[in-house]
Amino acid sequence: MGNRVLLLATKDTIAYRRRAGRESVASGAELLAAAGPVGADVTVVDVTSEPGWDISPTTMLALGRRVRQAAGDYDGVVLTHGVDTVEETAYLVDLMAGPAAERAAIVLTGAARALDDDDSDGPANLAAALTAAADPAARGLGAVVCAGGELHAARWVTLADASAGFSSAPHGPLARVVDGRVQRLAVAPPRPPYGGGEPEWDVALFKTHPGMDPGLLGGLADRGVQGVVLEGTGQGNVPASLFAAISDLVDGDIPVVIASRSHHPAAPGELPRDVGMAERLGAIPARGLRAEKARVALMAALGDGYGVDAVRDWFTRL
16 A cells, blocks of 8 residues: 555535435545555544534644644544535634644545535545545645645635535645645645644624724723734724824733634735735734634734733734
C-alpha cells in the first residue's frame, strides 16, 4: 500500500442515508468502501460530533487536537465534516496544527448530498481527499478543504453556494486532484503564528448594521467574553454609535477585531489601515479575513497571549 492516512469520520451529510423510508448513518468504514480504492493504507476512526451547522467550539477544539496529534503519526489526515462550518473548523485546525502541518497533509471534506442520493458528491470528495492526504505534494500546504477535486486553503476557502460550491476567490484553489495525483496550482498562504497555546473559545461575533444598538456590546466583560469580532462594511467601517462601546472594551483589555463583509485584501508585510475610526480607538484589523475566520483567529491569538497588545502583535504576524 501507499502512505499511511488516518480518516477521522464525524458523519454529517456525507454519511447520511435516507432511502427505504428510514434514515441511517454510515460508519467511517462504510464511507471508505464507498470511496473505493485510493492507493493508501487508511486507518478509520469514527469520531463523535454535532452536525456541522450546530457544531460547538468545544468540539472544534477537540477535532483540532485530534488532527494535530495524528499528524505526528501519519503521512496524512482526512477529517469529514459538515459543509456548513467546515471552513471555520479547517481554519482552526490550521492554526492549531503548527509544525505538524509540515509533516503531514491535512484535508477536510464533506458533502452537500446524502450518501445514497443518485448524485451524491460524498464518495468522490472523500476519494479525492484521501488521495491528496497520501500524496507528499499536499504536505506543507496547511489544512485544506477538498471539494469537487479541488484543494482550497483553509485561510481563503468559503462556502460560496449552499450546494457545496466552495471558492477561494480571489486567490483560487491551491491544487487539484487529477488521475490519482495532486497537481499544485498556487503558492499556499504563509503559515500563521503558532505559540502552542490552547485557543480561547469565548469570543463573540457581531454583524454590524445601520442603527445598531450599542447596548448589544455592553456587559460582555461581565459575561466572561474574552474577545469580540465586529463585521463592518467596506474596508471595515462600523457605525459611529459603537465607538464608545469599542473604546470601553479596549480600555478593559478585551481585544476588538474589525472584519468586513466585503473582500479587501491585506497588503503583505504591513498592517492595513482598513478600519478607520475604530482602529484609532484601539480596534485590531482582521488582516482581510472574513468575520467568521477572524473569530477563529482571535480564538487562537488569545491562546497565545491575553490582552489587546498581545493580540495586536499576533495579528500583525498573521
